[in-house]
Amino acid sequence: MKFAHDFLFGAATASYQIEGATDVDGKGPTNWDEFVKIPGKTFEGTTGEVAIDHYHRYKEDIKLMAEMGLESYRFSISWARIIPDGVGAINPKGIEFYNNIIDECLKYGIVPFVTLYHWDLPLCLEKDGGWLNRKTIDAFLNYANVCFESFGDRVKHFITFNETVIFCGHGYLAGAHPPGIHNAPEKYFQATHHVFTAHAKAVIAYKKRKQYGEIGLSHVFTPAFSIDNSEDNLFAAMHANQFNLNWFYDPILKGEYPDYVMAWLETQGIQPKITADDRESLIIAAPLNDFIGLNYYQPMRVERIHMPGDVVEPTRENATGAPGNPSFDGVYRTVAMDDKRYTKWGWEISPDGFVSGLQLLKEYYGDIRIYITENGLGDEDPIIDGEVCDIPRINFINDHLVAVKKAIELGVNVKGYYAWSAIDLLSWLNGFKKQYGFIYVDHDNGLARKKKASYYWYQKVIETRGSNL
Ligand code: BG6
Structure with missing residues (x-):
């Protein structure tokens, strides 16, 4: 089977992880610019100051993407480049930079797929309470409107937020992302609610403009499966999916929170405060969402435990939920299994x-349009005779594209696939040790770019619309 002609083959990045130039041309500081200064937070103290210097090399990078045959490029806008203090004046240089990126993509026929928020919050807003402060909802709406106004004539695909569970979970439960708060579930649920409300308001505002594009949000997709058929562990998987899937998709797609989670929050006395206006926004926005983006790296294998809630700060090696940690509520733990890779x-x-996860999602939410907005292998790529031989990445993406094909055949409405990442970039916590890209960046040689084996392989996949998989 070939992928349909309107299925987009893409690749993705995020502003903080590639741009560098953190205080250039009027950009304001962000929560991440500040957070990485805390000793021990990132691998070898890496910061985004230079990252891979995409700010100055975007033409070279987009040219390489075009040569690879990329049909769509997902990138994020740095809020603080557009509105340096989060709420005040617009920085014309910031607008100019993203206009250049968009125009450069269009020059090659690459569809720009824009994320408005990929974790870098203007520092002034973070200092003012960040996502716990309701004012951030209005600030985001204002910022989103500036982006729609400035770029919406050419950008027809907007993602409001990337992975709420990660920036809120790491921010308020694990303490591994800004604002670095540990074990505060009440704050975590309140912050997620503010994000969903900000999303809803932005969706409504976007649709009012009649720019005739599509808008949705991306979530990290970690479907939970029980390690066996015991009643206890099946319960653990149900519970994990309620908290990690339904809590994040129900308010977006149904305009209401899952009863199961709400009831649990009530027993703990930590339900988020939801105003009548928030509720109304969620309800109005729900049917207006055009798609959901899924960032899939791995599922969760879970078993039931009974222990008081506490979240262990993840190590850098275990940053995004690899096995070993108990859930914050002490109901289940993720498990590494002998028969898995x-x-x-x-x-x-x-x-x-x-x-299986995609099928589960179809059961919950029907035929909602889906883009796989991230999927890829983080690895230390082998270099043999000067060539980057990232064969494990080829195998990984091959197998996951085959899985997407299978899901489409089973009736799941997947419309595009974005490999993470287009080019090697800065991993939030793992620095440059971990690579994901089709394009290698040589940190010992002035950040020179080089095509990897996977680059040529993906080029072929796109050329043949996946018929060689
Ligand atoms: C996703 C993020 O969660 O995972 C990306 O959206 C991130 O920004 C990717 O880089 C991989 O995570 P890590 O920790 O391996 O860099």
Whole structure:
């Protein structure tokens, strides 16, 4: 089977991870610019100051993407480049930079797929309470409107937020992302609610403009499966999916929170404060969402435990939920299983889990349009005779594209696939040790770019619309 002609083959990045130039041309500071200064937070103290200097090399990078045959490029806008203090004046240089990126993509016929928020919050807003402060909802709406106004004539695909569970979970439960707060579930649920409300308001505002594009949000997709058929562990998987899937998709797609989670929050006395206006926004926005983006890296294998809630701050090697940690409520724990395969960072490799997860999602939410907005292998790529031989990445993406094909055949409405990442970039916590890209960046040689084996392989996949998979 070939992928349909309107299925987009893409690749993705995020502003903080590639741009550098953190205080250039009027950009304001962000929560991440500040957070990485805390000793021990990132691998070898890496910061985004230079990253891979995409700010100055975007033409070279987009040219390489075009040569690879990329049909769509997902990138994020740095809020603080557009509105340096989060709420005040617009920085014309910031607008100019993203206009250049967009125009450069269009020059090559690459469809720009824009994320408005990929974790870098203007520092002034973070200092003012960040996502716990309701004012951030209005600030985001204002920023989103500036982006729609400035770029919406050419950008027809907007993602409001990337992975709420990660920036809120790491921010308020694990303490591994800004604002670095540990074990505060009440704050975590309140912050997620503010994000969903900000999303809803932005969706409504976008649709009012009649720019005739599509808008949605991306979530990290970690479907939970029980390690066996015991009643206890099946319960653990149900519970994990309620908290990690339904909590994040129900308010977006149904305009209401899952009863199961709400009831649990009530027993703990930590339900988020939801105003009548928030509720109304969620309800109005729900049917206006055009798609959901899924970032799939791995599923979760879970077993039931009974212990008081506490979240262990993840190590850098275990940053995004690899096995080993109890859930914050002490109800289940993620487990590494002998019969599964894992990456060097302990993330399970499971194309089958991807297919089953997509089917589960279809059961919950019907035929909603889906883009796979991230999927890829973090690895230390081998260099042999000067060539980057990232064969494990080829195998990984191959197997996951086959899984997408299978899901489409089973009736799941997947419209595009964005590999993470287009080019090697800065991993939030793992620095440059972990690579994901089709394009290698040589840090010992002035950040020179080089095509990897996977670059030529993906070029072929796109050329043949996946018929060689
Ligand atoms: C996703 C993020 O969660 O995972 C990306 O959206 C991130 O920004 C990717 O880089 C991989 O995570 P890590 O920790 O391996 O860099």
